[in-house]
Amino acid sequence: MTKLIIDTDPGVDDAMAIFYAAAASEIELLGLTTIFGNVTVEMATRNALRLVEAAGLDIPVAAGANTPLALPPFKPSFHVHGDEGFGDIPAVSPNGAAIDESAADFLCRMAREHKGELVVCPIGPLTNIALAIQQDPDFIANVKRIVLMGGSYREGGNITPHAEANIYHDPHAAEVVFASGAAVEMVGLDVTHRILCTAEDFTEMAATAPTLGGMLQDMSHFYLEFYKSVGKLDGCSLHDPAAVIACTHPEWFTAEKVGIEVSCDGDTSGATIASKDGRVPTAVYTAVEAQKVKSLFMERIAQLS
Ligand code: BDR
Ligand code: CA
Numbered sequence: 001m002t003k004l005i006i007d008t009d010p011g012v013d014d015a016m017a018i019f020y021a022a023a024a025s026e027i028e029l030l031g032l033t034t035i036f037g038n039v040t041v042e043m044a045t046r047n048a049l050r051l052v053e054a055a056g057l058d059i060p061v062a063a064g065a066n067t068p069l070a071l072p073p074f075k076p077s078f079h080v081h082g083d084e085g086f087g088d089i090p091a092v093s094p095n096g097a098a099i100d101e102s103a104a105d106f107l108c109r110m111a112r113e114h115k116g117e118l119v120v121c122p123i124g125p126l127t128n129i130a131l132a133i134q135q136d137p138d139f140i141a142n143v144k145r146i147v148l149m150g151g152s153y154r155e156g157g158n159i160t161p162h163a164e165a166n167i168y169h170d171p172h173a174a175e176v177v178f179a180s181g182a183a184v185e186m187v188g189l190d191v192t193h194r195i196l197c198t199a200e201d202f203t204e205m206a207a208t209a210p211t212l213g214g215m216l217q218d219m220s221h222f223y224l225e226f227y228k229s230v231g232k233l234d235g236c237s238l239h240d241p242a243a244v245i246a247c248t249h250p251e252w253f254t255a256e257k258v259g260i261e262v263s264c265d266g267d268t269s270g271a272t273i274a275s276k277d278g279r280v281p282t283a284v285y286t287a288v289e290a291q292k293v294k295s296l297f298m299e300r301i302a303q304l305s
Contacts, residue, residue: 001028002248003117005110007064007103008240009037009124010047011081012216012223016197016297017123017240018048019212022055023300026248030110030118031060033103037124037169039076039085041066044124047085049094054212055304061096064103064128068170070264077165080226087222089215104131111142118142119247123149123240125166130173133180140182149243150174151188151260151272153284163270164189167262171270175262178272181280186260187243188272191253191288195242198235199224201298208302216301238297245293252289257281 008014034044045063067073084091132139150166157163167174202220205213227236259275260282
């Protein structure tokens with residue numbers, strides 16, 4: 001059983017990742033922490049609570065940072081994920097509320113309580129993870145793995161020619177994480193761009209899981225339109241679900257061990273590049289058995305209501 005916390009900015013593909021985790025019997029989801037990115041952190045927390053309630057999960061949601069470590073606040077990616085984060089679906093207030101503990105505090109406490117077992121899967125900007133590293137000197141040793149969706153090694157960027165969005169939105173935080181010596185695994189665009197989800201796939205999700213798959217299909221229309229608008233006519237990338245799947249099926253991914261550093265300014269800000277300073281190598285995933293990842297994702301979504 002993989003003990004997992006997902007750090008998230010829901011977000012359409014975040015919703016897909018969280019529903020996947022809810023259905024995966026080998027994952028024990030200990031909680032969600034939220035971060036600005038696709039939406040504001042207030043919206044991310046609201047959306048995370050809504051996903052938890054929709055999926056019938058009884059897990060805590062801890063609210064995280066609302067701004068990057070050093071950069072001024074970013075405008076959320078409403079043009080990609082819609083005004084409320086879930087495409088065209090209007091905002092719905094959840095019944096529950098976030099716990100009275102910050103995301104960083106919750107991460108540090110859970111890492112302590114599940115020492116050597118906790119896998120952290122950040123699928124948004126890395127601010128909460130950097131804060132946890134900075135505030136608890138034992139956090140890195142306590143955590144088993146950090147498997148993050150973000151970055152790009154050879155693929156180029158998706159928000160600038162050089163940068164992937166999650167890293168771009170807080171490059172200083174990403175640099176803290178990659179320089180920390182933690183066991184980091186980078187599920188970046190080199191692999192997520194190989195795993196596509198089409199309109200037909202969302203139709204299948206709605207048919208096999210009318211409530212939750214149907215919710216994903218409702219969200220998908222706006223998201224797929226964005227992809228089309230940037231010339232990607234074959235569907236959207238399975239970014240965030242790929243990172244969650246890498247937590248339990250790393251054997252489907254090929255890793256290159258590279259020390260990674262993050263450019264924090266200029267045109268290349270947010271680029272994840274090979275470091276020359278001998279830092280602890282990151283497992284950079286550069287190839288994937290895409291069909292296996294996609295099939296497992298579809299299979300698990302079909303198990304939902
Ligand atoms: C990442 O950025 C966000 O838009 C997605 O949710 C994903 O985490 C892809 O670059
Ligand atoms: Ca995300």
